Amino acid sequence: MKFCTVKQYFDDENNNNVTNGIATTVIPLPNKHLKIKANNKEMEQYEQELLRNVMPQELTKLILAANYLNFKEALDFFCRTVANAIQNKSVDYVRKFFGLESDFEPGEEEKLCKEFAWSFEGVDED
Amino acid sequence: MKMMMGSSFPEEVLEHVFSFIERDKDRNAISTVCQSWYEIERWSRRRVFVGNCYAVSPAILIKRFPDVRCLELKGKPHFADFNLVPEGWGAYVAPWIAAASSAYPWLEEIRLKRMVIPDDSLELISKSFKNFKVLVLSSCEGFSTEGLAAIAANCRNLRELDLRESEVEDLNQSSGHWLSHFPDNYTSLVSLNIACLNSEVSFTALERLVGRCPNLRTLRLNRAVPLDRLAILLHRAPQLVELGTGEASDLRPDVLSNLLGAFSRCKELKSLSGFWDVAPGYLTGVYPICPRLTSLNLSYAATIQSSDLIKLVSQCQNLQKLWVLDYIEDLGLEALAASCKDLRELRVFPSEPFGVEPNVLLTEQGLVSVSEGCPKLHSVLYFCRQMSNDALRTIARNRPNMTRFRLCIIEPRTPDYLTLESLDMGFGAIVEHCNDLRRLSLSGLLTDRVFEYIGTYGKKLEMLSVAFAGDSDLGLHHILSGCENLRKLEIRDCPFGDKALLANAAKLETMRSLWMSSCSVSFGACKLLGQKMPMLNVEVIDERGPPDSRPESCPVEKLYIYRTVSGPRLDMPGFVWTKDEDSALGLS
Numbered sequence: 011m012k013f014c015t016v017k018q019y020f021d022d023e024n025n026n027n028v029t030n031g032i033a034t035t036v037i038p039l040p041n042k043h044l045k046i047k048a049n050n051k052e053m054e055q056y057e058q059e060l061l062r063n064v065m066p067q068e069l070t071k072l073i074l075a076a077n078y079l080n081f082k083e084a085l086d087f088f089c090r091t092v093a094n095a096i097q098n099k100s101v102d103y104v105r106k107f108f109g110l111e112s113d114f115e116p117g118e119e120e121k122l123c124k125e126f127a128w129s130f131e132g133v134d135e136d
Numbered sequence: 137m138k139m140m141m142g143s144s145f146p147e148e149v150l151e152h153v154f155s156f157i158e159r160d161k162d163r164n165a166i167s168t169v170c171q172s173w174y175e176i177e178r179w180s181r182r183r184v185f186v187g188n189c190y191a192v193s194p195a196i197l198i199k200r201f202p203d204v205r206c207l208e209l210k211g212k213p214h215f216a217d218f219n220l221v222p223e224g225w226g227a228y229v230a231p232w233i234a235a236a237s238s239a240y241p242w243l244e245e246i247r248l249k250r251m252v253i254p255d256d257s258l259e260l261i262s263k264s265f266k267n268f269k270v271l272v273l274s275s276c277e278g279f280s281t282e283g284l285a286a287i288a289a290n291c292r293n294l295r296e297l298d299l300r301e302s303e304v305e306d307l308n309q310s311s312g313h314w315l316s317h318f319p320d321n322y323t324s325l326v327s328l329n330i331a332c333l334n335s336e337v338s339f340t341a342l343e344r345l346v347g348r349c350p351n352l353r354t355l356r357l358n359r360a361v362p363l364d365r366l367a368i369l370l371h372r373a374p375q376l377v378e379l380g381t382g383e384a385s386d387l388r389p390d391v392l393s394n395l396l397g398a399f400s401r402c403k404e405l406k407s408l409s410g411f412w413d414v415a416p417g418y419l420t421g422v423y424p425i426c427p428r429l430t431s432l433n434l435s436y437a438a439t440i441q442s443s444d445l446i447k448l449v450s451q452c453q454n455l456q457k458l459w460v461l462d463y464i465e466d467l468g469l470e471a472l473a474a475s476c477k478d479l480r481e482l483r484v485f486p487s488e489p490f491g492v493e494p495n496v497l498l499t500e501q502g503l504v505s506v507s508e509g510c511p512k513l514h515s516v517l518y519f520c521r522q523m524s525n526d527a528l529r530t531i532a533r534n535r536p537n538m539t540r541f542r543l544c545i546i547e548p549r550t551p552d553y554l555t556l557e558s559l560d561m562g563f564g565a566i567v568e569h570c571n572d573l574r575r576l577s578l579s580g581l582l583t584d585r586v587f588e589y590i591g592t593y594g595k596k597l598e599m600l601s602v603a604f605a606g607d608s609d610l611g612l613h614h615i616l617s618g619c620e621n622l623r624k625l626e627i628r629d630c631p632f633g634d635k636a637l638l639a640n641a642a643k644l645e646t647m648r649s650l651w652m653s654s655c656s657v658s659f660g661a662c663k664l665l666g667q668k669m670p671m672l673n674v675e676v677i678d679e680r681g682p683p684d685s686r687p688e689s690c691p692v693e694k695l696y697i698y699r700t701v702s703g704p705r706l707d708m709p710g711f712v713w714t715k716d717e718d719s720a721l722g723l724s
Binding site: 070073074077085086089090092093094096097098099100101104105108110111112113114119122123125126128129130131 | 144145146148149152153154155156157159160161162164165166167168169170171173174184185186187191192196197200648699701
């Protein structure tokens with residue numbers, strides 16, 4: 011299916027969704043992914059490299075491109091990379107990472123944290 | 137690094153990112169980023185863990201998370217395992233199952249611990265969730281084989297049925313036939329644990345079930361399945377990874393050779409348990425698979441003595457987890473330390489916990505040996521009769537990677553047997569050196585000092601068990617004011633009273649629960665605490681009648697305090713008292 015979408019893209023000259031540069035990065039990705047699929051360590055390194063070297067705005071565009079082009083492997087990879095980057099981080103970090111601001115009413119966020127967060131947090135085996 | 141994405145991500149992409157985020161803590165964090173993330177997260181959360189079933193209500197859960205697929209609930213406090221929680225206290229799961237049956241038609245997994253689940257609920261589960269896959273009932277009660285029959289008959293997609301340590305009633309004589317309620321075309325079983333069943337199961341039904349489920353990985357049988365039948369089952373399921381045998385008391389050479397043959401075909405077998413009353417001669421049947429074993433549970437093998445245990449563990453070079461009786465003795469633990477370099481978890485249970493004199497040669501030395509020889513050891517449960525500060529210091533220095541340390545010196549208030557001092561320094565060394573310690577159980581002679589150490593060093597401690605320890609309220613105060621990550625605290629027979637409790641009331645709101653029994657807390661303090669802290673349920677368990685009928689200073693029998701968003705529970709039995717009760721209303 012992904013090749014159909016790509017073909018459609020190249021046929022459709024009015025398409026602004028995916029710039030050339032992004033397509034150049036995204037389309038070869040499955041090959042790289044397949045090549046190093048067997049080796050988790052290398053994958054992790056590639057992921058780190060990607061996060062370090064690719065400008066945040068570019069990563070955004072990569073994800074959107076992968077989504078539009080329906081590249082499942084690419085989308086999985088990028089989303090997983092982003093998910094790993096925000097694991098075990100504070101809410102503030104996550105907000106900064108995505109360039110978002112809280113739009114909760116004053117006190118609402120605190121209420122959420124207090125009332126709901128801990129009802130559903132695990133401890134240990136006993 | 138910053139990203140300037142904000143609103144440019146379509147919802148399905150965010151959902152995709154969230155699908156890789158599984159830990160509760162992380163999901164809770166992303167849900168508070170902003171309102172739209174809160175909405176996306178709550179609709180996409182599939183796995184929920186409720187550590188105290190009374191901390192939240194089914195209605196609140198369903199309102200927040202409309203599409204849960206995996207639900208885990210815990211009920212009674214841990215000390216229920218030691219019979220400290222009276223019958224009828226609570227932890228009824230029926231209201232949860234009833235609510236889930238209409239709200240979560242796609243529910244796949246239910247895991248319960250220390251809860252009461254009636255047959256009706258089991259039947260409701262079997263009929264409400266078309267895609268139901270996993271049922272784990274850990275230390276549960278209230279159901280019978282009738283309920284199990286309903287699960288077997290109706291859950292076409294069941295993969296896992298695990299009854300670990302639950303109490304299952306047998307209502308009629310043909311109870312073993314609940315297994316035959318699995319339809320002939322049912323083949324999806326992956327894991328079956330019926331080790332706790334006291335009654336017999338129909339062996340024919342079991343054999344046919346095992347034979348037609350090619351994905352069966354885990355089979356934990358109950359006592360009643362004799363060893364001579366085991367070989368038959370193993371021939372049907374050579375792909376097994378985890379096996380629990382039944383009893384094996386009669387040593388017969390033909391059975392042994394059949395067993396050897398069957399075991400030799402089980403190339404994937406990594407975990408063994410069961411062995412009730414096993415005749416030592418049968419252990420030779422296990423030798424061929426020892427090198428592959430990563431997990432061994434011999435805590436029911438009351439007939440195996442030290443020399444046989446030594447021969448056995450010496451061949452298990454890949455062992456990661458060992459549960460064993462103290463028949464292993466110091467010598468056996470030395471052999472373990474020498475042979476099992478990959479050991480991560482050790483539990484040594486007492487063979488005669490109520491005996492006055494030691495019946496085995498197991499001392500602190502055994503644990504010291506293992507701490508020296510096993511670099512990956514991080515989880516310990518150890519019952520013994522003597523301990524010294526020296527030994528504890530050595531263990532602490534050897535194993536700074538310890539995360540769970542539960543020491544049970546059988547006789548309360550036993551001092552360091554070498555110096556006759558308290559064991560404060562020894563446990564102090566444990567908390568000081570083991571910086572990742574999350575779970576700790578204390579025993580032996582202990583003063584307020586040990587709690588000072590714990591409060592100072594136990595910064596990652598999440599759960600603490602204390603018995604027959606301390607001198608005064610200061611002890612409790614040290615714990616509550618020092619242990620920043622404390623979630624569960626359970627205390628029995630300690631001279632802790634009102635002062636420390638009331639002074640640290642706010643701390644209790646940051647914890648899941650606090651249990652105190654046979655301490656010095658007054659009903660007056662309990663009422664006050666309940667009034668001051670509306671987010672806490674302060675429940676007094678006292679079977680001596682209304683607390684008001686005794687002087688306010690008279691200590692309560694038992695006390696269970698837990699934080700909640702759903703207010704006082706509505707299913708309290710007559711012997712549970714809160715700030716709202718008085719003598720007239722207290723009777724139910």
